[in-house]
Amino acid sequence: MGAADNLYIKIQSSLLTQSNLNSISFQRLSACFTIPPSTYIRFAMATLNTTTSPTPSVSSQVSILDFFIPGSTGILATIELVLSMNSYARPLFVCMMLVFLGRHVCRHLWGLAETCFASTVHVSYSSEVYDMVVPWVASQPFAHRARSSLARVGWRRALGGESETQKKPLHYSPWSGTFYFIYKNRLLWFRSAQKDVGYHIEEVVTVSSFGSPAILKQLFDECRNEYLKLTKNKTTIFEHQDGKWKRTKVRSIRPISTVVMNEEEKGGLIKDVEGFLDSGARMWHANRGIPYRRGYLLYGPPGTGKSSLCLSIAGRFDLDVYVLNISDVDSRSLSTLFAELPSRCVLLLEDVDAVGIAQPRQTETDTGQAEKESAKSPQSKGKLPLSNLLNALDGISSQEGRLLMMTTNHIEHLDPALIRAGRADKKIELPHADKDVMFQLFCLVFKQSKDDTPDPGEPFEDDQTVEQHAHGFAGKIPEQEFSPAEIQCFLLEHRGSARTAVEKVQPWMDRTRAERKKMKRADSFITVSD
Numbered sequence: 079m080g081a082a083d084n085l086y087i088k089i090q091s092s093l094l095t096q097s098n099l100n101s102i103s104f105q106r107l108s109a110c111f112t113i114p115p116s117t118y119i120r121f122a123m124a125t126l127n128t129t130t131s132p133t134p135s136v137s138s139q140v141s142i143l144d145f146f147i148p149g150s151t152g153i154l155a156t157i158e159l160v161l162s163m164n165s166y167a168r169p170l171f172v173c174m175m176l177v178f179l180g181r182h183v184c185r186h187l188w189g190l191a192e193t194c195f196a197s198t199v200h201v202s203y204s205s206e207v208y209d210m211v212v213p214w215v216a217s218q219p220f221a222h223r224a225r226s227s228l229a230r231v232g233w234r235r236a237l238g239g240e241s242e243t244q245k246k247p248l249h250y251s252p253w254s255g256t257f258y259f260i261y262k263n264r265l266l267w268f269r270s271a272q273k274d275v276g277y278h279i280e281e282v283v284t285v286s287s288f289g290s291p292a293i294l295k296q297l298f299d300e301c302r303n304e305y306l307k308l309t310k311n312k313t314t315i316f317e318h319q320d321g322k323w324k325r326t327k328v329r330s331i332r333p334i335s336t337v338v339m340n341e342e343e344k345g346g347l348i349k350d351v352e353g354f355l356d357s358g359a360r361m362w363h364a365n366r367g368i369p370y371r372r373g374y375l376l377y378g379p380p381g382t383g384k385s386s387l388c389l390s391i392a393g394r395f396d397l398d399v400y401v402l403n404i405s406d407v408d409s410r411s412l413s414t415l416f417a418e419l420p421s422r423c424v425l426l427l428e429d430v431d432a433v434g435i436a437q438p439r440q441t442e443t444d445t446g447q448a449e450k451e452s453a454k455s456p457q458s459k460g461k462l463p464l465s466n467l468l469n470a471l472d473g474i475s476s477q478e479g480r481l482l483m484m485t486t487n488h489i490e491h492l493d494p495a496l497i498r499a500g501r502a503d504k505k506i507e508l509p510h511a512d513k514d515v516m517f518q519l520f521c522l523v524f525k526q527s528k529d530d531t532p533d534p535g536e537p538f539e540d541d542q543t544v545e546q547h548a549h550g551f552a553g554k555i556p557e558q559e560f561s562p563a564e565i566q567c568f569l570l571e572h573r574g575s576a577r578t579a580v581e582k583v584q585p586w587m588d589r590t591r592a593e594r595k596k597m598k599r600a601d602s603f604i605t606v607s608d
């Protein structure tokens with residue numbers, strides 16, 4: 079048995095003679111020497127069998143010392159171990175200890191220098207700044223060399239910076255660690271970490287540098303410019319997750335000319351929005367004490383272009399769209415979400431007649447009572463009291479300068495308070511297609527645009543021919559029977575030939591009517607059996 083083994087036995091025997099102090103010392107010592115506990119126990123048992131002296135040894139005093147100065151047993155044991163080593167092992171051991179201690183000292187010194195001299199910018203995952211900074215970081219050479227990274231699918235596509243043809247492209251960003259890089263001749267470092275934000279763990283990234291934060295601001299400006307370049311001519315859509323807005327999609331702007339509707343109504347709407355977003359409008363409203371907000375209600379049957387119109391308006395005026403899903407939000411997150419809206423944006427409430435708002439309506443001031451009742455009633459479970467929504471729409475926390483767009487298929491089901499003037503300043507109906515809408519939809523699909531690649535298998539039809547067919551097409555379909563979505567769907571099936579589309583329209587109408595009848599019958603069957 080070597081000297082080191084003797085030492086374990088000596089110390090261990092003393093540890094076992096102590097009462098509850100022993101377990102503490104035992105663990106510390108075994109951790110210090112990285113000896114498996116089983117080996118330790120074997121030595122200890124052997125010692126117990128041979129050492130029967132009832133008087134406390136020097137080692138037992140060492141164990142008591144450990145109680146007062148934690149870790150002292152380990153240090154003393156290490157010293158004793160080093161002294162007992164042979165001439166080759168000792169320098170090796172000392173070197174290892176020096177490296178180990180050196181690393182600790184360096185880490186502490188670096189931490190101290192960071193605390194005293196470094197500037198840091200923190201960015202949380204839920205912030206839009208994250209989408210500006212992390213893609214920039216991921217595109218840097220140091221990120222490609224990072225040995226620890228996080229892989230994601232379709233991340234830059236969501237930013238609009240990638241062709242849609244790639245299937246599930248993978249993207250990597252540095253993850254879990256400190257990544258140093260040089261930016262404008264300055265040393266910067268990037269870190270990512272998980273932070274507990276109360277109800278969930280959120281990723282937070284930081285970028286730091288020594289000295290003034292000016293260099294970090296330059297970097298963040300660059301990231302922002304890149305982001306704006308990527309999202310130029312795009313409409314960014316935000317949805318809420320865990321009570322926070324999160325960018326979910328970036329779509330190409332839909333030109334307003336592609337939304338086919340009554341031209342007078344469309345022109346009126348564009349003019350109204352233009353006037354509202356005018357540079358002097360905010361001051362004009364403030365001077366007159368009128369809340370600087372505007373609301374629109376778009377109503378009509380499904381597939382008549384309500385959502386398309388909202389998106390086109392947002393694209394036309396370079397506004398982001400914030401989609402509020404009423405059935406998925408409680409009163410508390412509702413006010414946070416409203417407070418966090420930017421000053422110029424479209425707030426979209428789709429299908430406001432659908433589930434999600436608890437009825438009957440409470441008085442607007444009685445919000446607490448309303449919430450209690452909505453929680454009690456099984457039917458309204460998960461529903462938001464209407465009073466809360468109304469308060470959020472024009473309460474003090476509601477952001478000025480936002481455009482509210484509400485869509486519904488059933489205007490008759492809406493509470494008058496929700497669509498009163500001031501909340502819905504303009505009400506626009508999008509009905510089923512009339513002759514003009516059919517004509518325009520036909521031209522939209524069949525007229526050649528400069529970006530089209532002609533299909534060599536199909537005969538070329540010039541604009542005049544297409545218009546002639548369009549008149550024929552509109553003449554065959556009765557007004558107010560089919561939605562623009564249905565007509566568009568049919569036209570796309572025959573997009574190779576305008577002539578064929580006109581020829582096939584009658585069988586299509588018969589088929590669609592038969593399908594509707596079938597669905598109605600199935601619907602009434604379900605209702606009766608309910």
Ligand SMILES: Nc1ncnc2c1ncn2[C@@H]1O[C@H](COP(=O)(O)OP(=O)(O)OP(=O)(O)O)[C@@H](O)[C@H]1O
Pocket residue numbers: 336337338339379380381382383384385386387485486487562563564566
């Ligand atoms: N007026 C229209 N002009 C051009 N395209 C339209 C029009 N109406 C519908 N469409 C097309 O039909 C599809 C569905 O349209 P959209 O979602 O805007 O209808 P909606 O009225 O919002 O429907 P829903 O009430 O079911 O939400 C889209 O692809 C859109 O391009």
